[in-house]
Amino acid sequence: MQPEKPIVIRKEVVRRGSADEFLKGLWRENPVFVQVLGMCPVLAVTNSAINALTMGLATAFVLLLSNLLVSCLRHYIPPQVRIATFILIIATFVTVVDYLIQAISLEIHKSLGAFISLIVVNCLILGRAEAFASRNSIGRSLLDALGMGAGFTFALLCMGGVREILGGGTLFGVALFADNYQPWVVMILPSGGFFTLGAWLLLFNRIKQRQQRKQPRLQARLQEMGSEQ
């Protein structure tokens, strides 16, 4: 019986590792709502859903490519200068994205302003490079980047959607309410960003607490069933 145990454990780890790598970024370790990383763009550019979507996709793109490159070069980067190297890699891809968005839509580029360049200092990207890509294989780093990027975009859309609906009565520029809807202008203004994010965090805290409260009850019941058997 004894030698079988470690094999079972290893199997579980592998299964969780490959399928879960993507999903953890979306929900359990969501970069914005759970880890509270990369706050500046989350608050600054989410005054409309389209801005939020562009910013989310741009960040996900940089995250994906920088994770890929960092993971490829992880055996060659000397540990003393790793942070500087990561930042250089990220800055290169951010420059690429900056010119790409400018080429696709000048209007969106203008409304996002300097915040595209500021993706460089988004702690999420540096954090993933340092904590994940520099230690894992290329495939897993790509999956991780996809998951985290999707989670970040999802969170930005949550913010941008709420702020645009409440602050302008529209979503992606499409009017949702009748003409006599009075928009809450404050939601589009800077302070609305703080309030919306605060409200989302409240919601997530509440969900987490409920789960935590449920867990001991569940474990107690399982123990009871075990002892009965």
Next chain:
Amino acid sequence: MNSDSLWEVFINACLINNFVLAYFLGICPFLGVSAKLETASRMGVAVCVVMLVSSICAYFIHRVLQALNAPYLQLIAFIVVIASTVQLVEMFIKKASPTLFRALGIFLPLITSNCAILGVALFQTNKGYDFIQSIVYAFGAGLGFMLALILMAGVREKLALARLPDTVEGTAISLMIAGVLSLSFMGFAGLG
């Protein structure tokens, strides 16, 4: 070239478009280091100094890159210069005033990843400020950052004594307070 008067530039950076409360730059230290008034004011001073130095550097880099006709290097050059400026300031303070160095501790290296510093460098180039305007802009932005940080720390010190429901504690309540602060800063909009 931009023709704003120096006073306009200063008030704009410090109050009307406060870096933390209107542009949302430097939110991480704003939420992370604002639990105690003392550490908050020290962090504010450190950011102010680094902002001034890196703003001056950024101005000259922009001129050099313009002369070389290589605008695509701007971002990379800025971030490298800011990282090395922080390192330089750290070494200088270590030599000049060991007490201040010990007091600042971990905050100095953390400033590198503060988006407000890169923000100042980018905004002053985008707005086309000349040398003096850039310095005043950086000084105003630094003071504004310090002001927001100290206000926030003052509120949070009082808040530590209040009784709060579990759900609200932590980041959620800090964000709500920041929202109220930001609302009150909107009152400065008429000044410009």
